[in-house]
Amino acid sequence: MTRVFVFTNHKGGVGKSTSATNIALGMVQLLRRANAANPRVLIIDTDSQGHASLVTTGRKDYGADDSLYTVLMADRTNAPQTLLNCIIQSQWDTDLHILPASPMLEGAERELMGVAGAPYRLADPVSKIANQYAAIIIDTRPSFSLLTEMALLAATDAIVPVEPRYLETVGLTSVIEKINDIREGWRHPTLRVSGLLVTKMDSRIRGHNHLLAEVKAHPVLGKLLLGVIPANEAVSYAHSSHQSLFTYNPVASASKAYMQVVASLVRYLAKGGD
Amino acid sequence: MARLNHDTQRMDDLLASVTSDLLNDLPQNLNGNAIHVERILLEMVRPDPVQPRRVLPESIHLRFHQNQITPTQAMRELVQIVQIAARHRGRPFNNLLELLPNADDERDDEPAVNLTPEEVFLRDLVNLAITIRDDGQVNPLTVVDVSQGVTRLFRIETGERRYWATWLLRDFIPNYTGDGMIPCIIIPANRSSVFRQAKENTARSGLTAVALARQAALLLLTVHSYEIPAYAVENDFYRQALELDLRGKREYTDVVLSAMGGMGKMQFSQYKALLKLSDEALELADRYSIEEYRLRPVLAVPAEYHTEIMRQIIDFNLSAKQVKELCDSGNADQDDDDVRKDISPSAMKIAKVAQSTQVTSAQELARAIMLQEGDSAVAKARLQALRKLITEAERYLGAE
Numbered sequence: 001m002t003r004v005f006v007f008t009n010h011k012g013g014v015g016k017s018t019s020a021t022n023i024a025l026g027m028v029q030l031l032r033r034a035n036a037a038n039p040r041v042l043i044i045d046t047d048s049q050g051h052a053s054l055v056t057t058g059r060k061d062y063g064a065d066d067s068l069y070t071v072l073m074a075d076r077t078n079a080p081q082t083l084l085n086c087i088i089q090s091q092w093d094t095d096l097h098i099l100p101a102s103p104m105l106e107g108a109e110r111e112l113m114g115v116a117g118a119p120y121r122l123a124d125p126v127s128k129i130a131n132q133y134a135a136i137i138i139d140t141r142p143s144f145s146l147l148t149e150m151a152l153l154a155a156t157d158a159i160v161p162v163e164p165r166y167l168e169t170v171g172l173t174s175v176i177e178k179i180n181d182i183r184e185g186w187r188h189p190t191l192r193v194s195g196l197l198v199t200k201m202d203s204r205i206r207g208h209n210h211l212l213a214e215v216k217a218h219p220v221l222g223k224l225l226l227g228v229i230p231a232n233e234a235v236s237y238a239h240s241s242h243q244s245l246f247t248y249n250p251v252a253s254a255s256k257a258y259m260q261v262v263a264s265l266v267r268y269l270a271k272g273g274d
Numbered sequence: 275m276a277r278l279n280h281d282t283q284r285m286d287d288l289l290a291s292v293t294s295d296l297l298n299d300l301p302q303n304l305n306g307n308a309i310h311v312e313r314i315l316l317e318m319v320r321p322d323p324v325q326p327r328r329v330l331p332e333s334i335h336l337r338f339h340q341n342q343i344t345p346t347q348a349m350r351e352l353v354q355i356v357q358i359a360a361r362h363r364g365r366p367f368n369n370l371l372e373l374l375p376n377a378d379d380e381r382d383d384e385p386a387v388n389l390t391p392e393e394v395f396l397r398d399l400v401n402l403a404i405t406i407r408d409d410g411q412v413n414p415l416t417v418v419d420v421s422q423g424v425t426r427l428f429r430i431e432t433g434e435r436r437y438w439a440t441w442l443l444r445d446f447i448p449n450y451t452g453d454g455m456i457p458c459i460i461i462p463a464n465r466s467s468v469f470r471q472a473k474e475n476t477a478r479s480g481l482t483a484v485a486l487a488r489q490a491a492l493l494l495l496t497v498h499s500y501e502i503p504a505y506a507v508e509n510d511f512y513r514q515a516l517e518l519d520l521r522g523k524r525e526y527t528d529v530v531l532s533a534m535g536g537m538g539k540m541q542f543s544q545y546k547a548l549l550k551l552s553d554e555a556l557e558l559a560d561r562y563s564i565e566e567y568r569l570r571p572v573l574a575v576p577a578e579y580h581t582e583i584m585r586q587i588i589d590f591n592l593s594a595k596q597v598k599e600l601c602d603s604g605n606a607d608q609d610d611d612d613v614r615k616d617i618s619p620s621a622m623k624i625a626k627v628a629q630s631t632q633v634t635s636a637q638e639l640a641r642a643i644m645l646q647e648g649d650s651a652v653a654k655a656r657l658q659a660l661r662k663l664i665t666e667a668e669r670y671l672g673a674e
Contacts, residue, residue, distance in 0.1 A: 033289050037462075080454065081317045087424050097424050128315045128455060132426045250284040256291070263292035 002130040003273050005137045005194070005265070006155035009175055011168060012142030014161045015199035017051040018235055018245070019258070020139040021092075025244045026262030027269075028095045031134050034266070042087065042133045044068065044126070045101035046151050047141040053100035055242050056090040060101070067102035072112065072121045072150075079125040092244050097133075109146040119146065119186070123154035135269055144178055152182045156273065157194035159226065164198055164208040169215065172196070194268070195226030197261065202231045227261035229254055311414055313455040316345075316441065318426050319417060321434045323506040326488030327475055329434045331355065331392065332557050339506030345441045353446065356396045363390070370446055373397040374404070391561045402435060403443035407450060411436065414457040416474070418466040420504070428458060429504075431466065432474045468496045469533045476535035483569060484560035486534070487548035491515035493533060494546070497526040509556055513549045547573055555580035562588050571598040582629055624663075 007020040024041045031039035045052040046068060050060035064070060066086050074082040083099065090096040112118040130136060138151045152158065158179045162168050176193055183191045198215065202208050212228065215221045232254035238245045245255050321329070323339040330338065330348060334355075338348045353370065360367055367373060373396060389397065415433030430437055436456075443450050472489050475481055481489075491512035496502060498518050503511070520527045520539065527539075534542055545566055550573050551559065559569055564587060571594070572583050587597055643653040 029285075029289060030293065033293055077454070080315050084315075084317065084426060089424050094423065128453065129318075129426070131312050131314070132318075132421075246285060246288065247281070250281065250288045255288060259288050259292050 001156070001273065002133055003135050003157055003269055004126065004130065004155045005135065005157045005159055006140060006151045007137065007159050007161060008140045008148060008151065008179070009160050009162060009171075010142060010144045010148075010178075011162075011171060014142075014163050014168070015197075015229065015235075016142070016161050017045075017047065017055070017139050018239070019159075019161050019197055019199065019229070019261075020137050021052050021056055022245045022258050023262055023265065024135075024137045025090075025092050025096055025246060026259055027135055027137075027266060028093050029246070030259075030262055030266050032095065036134060038132075038134050040095045040097060040133045042097045042099065042136045043090070044099045044122070044136065044138045044151070044154075046105070046122075046147045047101055047139055048103055048105035049141070050101040050103070052139040053098060055239055055244075056092055056096065056098050057088060057100060058091055058242050060103075062100040062102040064102070064104060067100050067104070068122075069102040069104040069108055071099070071125060072105075072108050074125075076117070076121075076124070079121070080128040083125040083129060091242070092247070105147060112146065119149050119153055122150040126154045135265070149182065152179060152191060153186055153188055156190050157192060159195040159197055160193065161197045161199050163200050164211040164215075166207070166211065169211055172221070193224060195261075195265075196221055196224040197226050198228045200231040201228050226264060227257055229257045229261075311457060311459050314417070314428055314458045314460075316437075316444065316454050316456050319415065319428045319430060319437060319456060319458065321430045321437060322471070323504065324492065324502055324511075325430075325434065325471070326492055326512075327434075327481060327485040328560060329395075329438060331561070336506050336508070345438075346445045349438065349441050349446060352392070352396060356390075356392045359390045359392055370396070370400045370442070371404075373400050391563075399435065399439050399442055400447070402439040403447050406436070406439055407443055407447065407452075411440070411457055414459045416461060417458045418461050419463055428460065431461065431471055433458075468492055468502065469529060472533035476533065480563070482560050482563045483545065483548060483566040484551075484556050484564075486545045486566070488512050490534060490542055490546045491549060493530045494518045494520070497523045497530060509549065509553050515546060516549055519543070544570060550577075551584075552577045552580040555584045558584045558588065564588070565594075567594045568592070568597050570594075571601040575601050579629075 005020075005023075007016045009016060020043060024043045028039050028041045031041075043052055043056065050062070053062060054060040062069075064073075066088075068086070070086050071079055071083045087097050087099050090098050112121065115121075117124075126136065138155060140148045140151045160172065160175050162172055179191065179193050182188060196215070198212060201212065215225060230253045232252050234249040234252035235245060235254055238248035241248060245252065245258060249255060321339075328335055330352060334343070334348050334351050337343050338345070343351065356373075357367065373393070413433070413436070415436055416431040417428035417433075418431055420427050420429045440452075440456055444452065444454060472493055475485070475489055491514070492502065494515040495512075495518070497520075500514065520530060520542070523530075531537060531539065531542060534545075537545075548556070548559070548566060548569055551569065555572070555577075558564075558581065564584070568587060572580055572587075575583065583597070583600060586592060586600060590596075592600065640653070643656055644650065647653045647656060
């Protein structure tokens with residue numbers, strides 16, 4: 001069964017899109033290096049700002065005919081075919097594919113309100129093409145909305161990127177509770193929180209070290225800790241040049257940290273998600 | 275360039291830093307390049323355009339593979355063709371389920387209905403669809419992964435009828451509860467071959483002589499390094515094989531003949547020769563499953579008569595001997611000049627006209643005679659005279 005990872009946190013600027021895109025590319029490259037028969041990874045960008053689409057494809061002007069919006073609005077029977085038609089190849093790697101976001105997603109939630117089965121409009125078509133990919137990664141918007149709910153219903157694993165700041169970690173438990181609500185409320189037992197990704201960690205700041213230590217010591221959060229990504233200038237420079245972090249600077253500390261996370265996730269895939 | 279190589283090296287180093295332990299306990303489910311079964315979205319599966327065994331009528335087959343019609347439209351056109359054929363034979367139907375035999379309505383004293391090949395095909399397809407609906411698809415399709423880039427595509431190696439039955443079930447038959455997926459055995463592209471497909475084809479019963487002829491051609495073209503296209507081809511593509519044989523490719527002789535079901539060289543050549551038939555004759559022979567031995571004599575007559583002879587074979591269910599006699603008589607009047615000299619040109623013309631009664635209608639003939647004579651009474655008189663002539667000619671034939 002193909003694992004579908006959703007990167008979610010209702011706080012903005014925590015590195016959801018950066019983590020989703022770079023981890024996706026890292027997976028492709030690592031799977032290919034491991035001679036995997038299928039190294040393809042799909043990114044689904046559900047954030048109307050389209051940052052993941054922009055950095056991986058060089059554009060974000062996707063519209064009613066070629067984006068996630070198209071899939072959500074498609075007739076239920078045709079949705080899988082529409083999804084296949086809207087997937088494009090990234091500029092980063094031939095095996096990294098993108099279902100781009102569109103600014104029109106802003107209005108999609110309003111349009112879908114009251115439509116029967118609306119929360120499953122992403123999960124249904126994704127489930128039918130999932131086995132074509134080694135993994136699927138969903139980038140979400142920084143709020144808890146219908147689109148985030150759709151993303152969680154389509155996912156098997158939630159990964160929560162979080163900055164090591166006091167208020168962030170306070171909000172962390174509410175994010176996890178929301179995910180648990182989706183699992184219980186929508187009877188989606190295969191969804192689980194599979195990782196906590198600490199981003200923008202600056203070891204020179206005493207508060208960051210203190211909070212990281214607290215997370216590690218926490219009986220639940222400590223076990224979920226997937227990796228710690230150091231704050232790194234290379235990230236923003238990579239973004240501005242529409243390159244992956246690995247391409248921009250493979251020896252940057254953030255690149256090394258992300259690659260460790262990728263290795264953990266590939267190992268997780270290899271074990272069938274156990 | 276130096277910078278690029280340097281970056282590539284650094285990226286390799288980064289990947290190497292995390293792969294050493296990963297590669298040791300390498301996940302079997304990641305690197306398996308083996309044959310495996312998966313459920314695949316129906317839209318991602320396509321029949322093989324050069325599959326020698328035709329499932330759909332030729333016109334629909336070509337337009338479907340030229341992407342002029344969707345699978346749903348292809349099925350709709352097939353249903354319409356069968357509806358027209360059935361209506362002409364006085365058994366119209368509106369619902370596909372009406373095609374299925376109803377045990378309650380069957381009576382022993384009623385004569386068996388002669389269904390057209392299209393009716394038989396659609397009825398069998400509906401039957402298969404109902405089986406899939408009620409019992410699930412037990413036997414997966416065999417497909418080859420021919421995906422390129424973001425285009426995910428699987429080409430059917432075996433199971434094209436099941437594929438069409440599933441479309442029929444999804445779009446035309448009530449109470450479909452499936453999810454639009456179809457179970458498939460996926461064969462990696464590098465393990466697919468025309469020999470394998472040929473073995474699958476020849477192992478099944480009901481493979482027509484024309485399908486075998488196309489199959490022979492495909493194998494010959496392959497061993498002679500012709501490129502097999504990935505789009506629909508017309509009969510001329512297969513006819514290229516008429517100029518080829520196995521003599522120059524002795525190393526392939528055994529594998530080709532084995533893929534053809536273990537037939538001998540002579541039989542292989544006889545099947546291949548069927549490609550000399552005209553396009554229309556090939557389609558009729560394929561649709562009505564005419565055997566090779568009944569088609570063989572037709573090859574001796576000029577191509578413009580193939581269709582007419584084929585219609586005679588179908589309409590009168592001629593045996594191989596009768597076909598041979600029919601074809602020989604056609605040749606005889608070409609060869610025997612002495613006899614020909616004794617017969618008047620008018621008689622020859624009437625005899626020729628007798629060969630084309632299948633391609634015109636009574637109404638057309640009546641209109642033609644009216645046009646010629648300009649008066650209905652004279653036209654009737656002409657027809658009566660013709661009838662008298664034919665009756666007497668029949669008497670002479672009886673006496674001979």
